Amino acid sequence: MFEPEPVTLPASVGPAAVRAIETTHLLTPGKGRISDYDFTLNPYRGCSFGCSYCFAAFFVADDLQRAEWGKWVEVKVRAAEALRHRNLRGKRIFMSSATDPYQPLEAKLELTREIVAILGDAQARLVVQTRSPLAARDVDLFKRFQFLRVNMSVTTDDDSVRKQFEPGCASIERRLEAVERIKAAGVRVAVCVCPMLPMHDPEAFGKRLTRMGVDAVTSGYFHSGDRAFAAGTRDRARELADEQGWTYEAYSRCRAALRHGCEAYGSSGAAFGPV
16 A cells, blocks of 8 residues: 655744644535635645734634644645545635645645645636735646636735734735736736735725736725624734724725725625635
8 A cells, every 4th residue: 555755844934833733634615704615725724924813813722722823833744645535626615714825834845736736637616815925836737727716915015014913924015926927827816905904005006906907806804793803813913903093994994095996806705706
């Protein structure tokens, strides 16, 4: 019986400790806000980007891991192996709902790249959600799909704001350069200003996205419920927002300016729905 070679993992990447997990559970039926998808797919657990507002920490069952979100990553080392035995032709898949598939560790491991290749061979209908310019590395694979869209999260037009809320992430310019590379390859691209953070000139930003020819643009405020910053938006993001007067009213004004400048601006379904 064939046994895959063991994967050699680094002990850490940036501030995050890394370890392997042997689970073959990779596909989760879509539900809730992404119920239009057949499956969500997360190659990793945890995320070394560790954004201050990240709602994904809310879904971690372990209290310590939830508190230390951004300081650990678990690698599903048997993920690709498990996918090879599934019939995924035409299945609508959202990657990823609770991690970034192109976080820094991916540059070394290429686990997401292997998964994308398998899904391309199967002709699944794939939406990739990321905030990493590393996604542009895989344009050769993206072009194999009949139905695929890359959603790039770009939360603000101001790098000083980005450094406060998401210091572990790539600059705005690097993300937009990746969007241009992916779009130039003939691949559908959406820009998700979600959650929108304080912006310097949202109308000018919208006009730039229009010139780039992106297929869809949407925005959103922090996840909220019956109290401010519910659904896992963490205290540090709330503190930063309060310091900057970033209220829902301020967001609404920026959203209106972004929409005014951007021909591709639409409802969240245009960017987050299946392709």
